[in-house]
Amino acid sequence: MHKPTIKDVAARSGMSVGTVSRVLNGSQATSEASRQAVLEAAGELGYLPNAHARSLRSDHSGTIALLVPDIRNPFFAELARVVETAALDYGLATLLCNADEDAAQFDRYVEVIRRQRVDGVAMIPISEAHRAIDRVIDDGIPMVFLDRHVPGIEVPSVVSDPEPGVAQAVGRLLSAGHSRIGIITGPMSSSTGRERFQTYCAAMAAHGLGIDDQLVANGDFQEESGAQGAALLLDRGVTAIFASDSLMSMGALRTCHARGLRIGADIDLIGFDDLPVFTLTDPPLTVVDQPIAEIGRRGVDMLLARMGGEQPDSVRLPTRLIDRSSTRGMPDARRQPHQAEATRRTGSQPHGKERP
Amino acid sequence: MHKPTIKDVAARSGMSVGTVSRVLNGSQATSEASRQAVLEAAGELGYLPNAHARSLRSDHSGTIALLVPDIRNPFFAELARVVETAALDYGLATLLCNADEDAAQFDRYVEVIRRQRVDGVAMIPISEAHRAIDRVIDDGIPMVFLDRHVPGIEVPSVVSDPEPGVAQAVGRLLSAGHSRIGIITGPMSSSTGRERFQTYCAAMAAHGLGIDDQLVANGDFQEESGAQGAALLLDRGVTAIFASDSLMSMGALRTCHARGLRIGADIDLIGFDDLPVFTLTDPPLTVVDQPIAEIGRRGVDMLLARMGGEQPDSVRLPTRLIDRSSTRGMPDARRQPHQAEATRRTGSQPHGKERP
């Protein structure tokens, strides 16, 4: 019940605490004999160093914080897993900070992060939390942004570039004969919301199509806003909908179902972010996919570089379209949707994120 | 950049560090005058206590660990959110430990937990990690089990009782005319895998139906095993399938789709665990639902009780059937599945977990 300290190990091994510390940390030279003695004593005692004592002295805690807007969002859950696994590979434990879509909770977690003296922070920023983010920077805690960036804040980021995927999506819809293509946007306060909207506008413009207000419904990345946005757009007579994230895609799906609309026939729908379940929805959903695993992995690498005093450059990773059955250009889709999907799935694993 | 310490606050306020500490912790008596002076100085300095120094001295860290098998599993993601939010309400930060379905990673995290001297552990145990779990207990770290329990380990748990939901599920299938009802089980090494299987057997027996080997496919709570299990069961001529978790339900769904089977007509399917997206699958899925939010909340309450030295009793929370369209007893379901669902959704919010 009493936890052995480094003193106990020293006593048992007949070495001094200094030597014990040195062998345990692999620092400096130690004789093989004392190494053995220390390791044996530590093993027998079941000694585990007290992380707090170590942090207090050495000023690094062996932990990073991951601050996400909403862990229930499958995109962030997946990202959390990638980050946490990559961090553990570097010997770092991850403090999960889930803002739960609440700026106040975001602030509370920033305070936790600062008290806990974490070695680094991987954050999906929300712009309402500008103040709190500044505090982290002022504290000098190394930080990287994941998925989103905040203009005016000098923090390296790894985000995806919506352009290629969105251009393909709009192209897909256009070649299926649509011209009134509505969009359910994310919040304009987030870089992802803005950029997905802008690339959609650009893609439309590239085909000579302007954007009028009738074509855009403002959402907030939550399912409910997707459902409402779809309803709005449908009432305005759009023939195709592009939803800016997975939760809003689900909302749009729900609205179409509720209205008895056949997606891919009566109305076309393309989502943003892929989820395993989107191959099983009615119908399987065509989506713009982003490379989550790579965002997470490179994010952690970047954070480690920052922790090492480097100034890594921000990176943008490309998105791409995954063509399934929610666009009418696939006439057979309604009849044998899953056969087609099942066949395609045996091919290469895009971004390595599909389940085995 | 240099972080102010309690000494800086003491100097600035003209008080001693002892008084500053007392004011900051609200412990013992302090005069109103010194209170003001200290608080003002702390505010001006932007002082935040160093959590490590505090932990080292006072032997409690203000953190708990949450050890989950796989954060990508939506069930655990939701549970993580509930636990983390409840913990924060008590001023506790949550260390996310994602075993990633890997016993070795589970062990590594247990070591992290022990070094970090967390105040408590909320764990979804995996039986292969018996040894690691024992270490936590030996260390005297307060712990509770969530979702699963491990026979022979004396740790209070909050789990759901599959019986009512599974009995309803089997009853539902039986009254739809089935007799060859197959099950895709979870691993028998987990209490949830075992109990869901046992309650299924009991429900079948209650109706005079025995279980032969042909009716059971062994799964491991992962999607792939659900897909394979469904294939196996289908080949053996079952007419209905019960899948023991949400990922395996998705796998079963996938297999049925790939074979061109119409669920709710050619084959009936009931899953375990509800997910928002299951209202949108083809068809909407009938499931046994468990009260995740309550499991998480009561788990944290129980952990706090343990941390306070109490010996709380384990609790079991009931499951229940959510009847959607994947059983043939709903002849209209195939035609207007979502209309029906949409209507029902406007009713009471079961377990408060459906999105608004």
Next chain:
DNA sequence: ATGAAAGCGCTAACAT
């Protein structure tokens, strides 16, 4: 009510 001082477990100088 407050100050002085010990000490939590550890690492890193500084000795030797």
Next chain:
DNA sequence: ATGTTAGCGCTTTCAT
């Protein structure tokens, strides 16, 4: 190569 020791920032006696 190893021992000795100061001190990281804080809480908590023990005095006063």
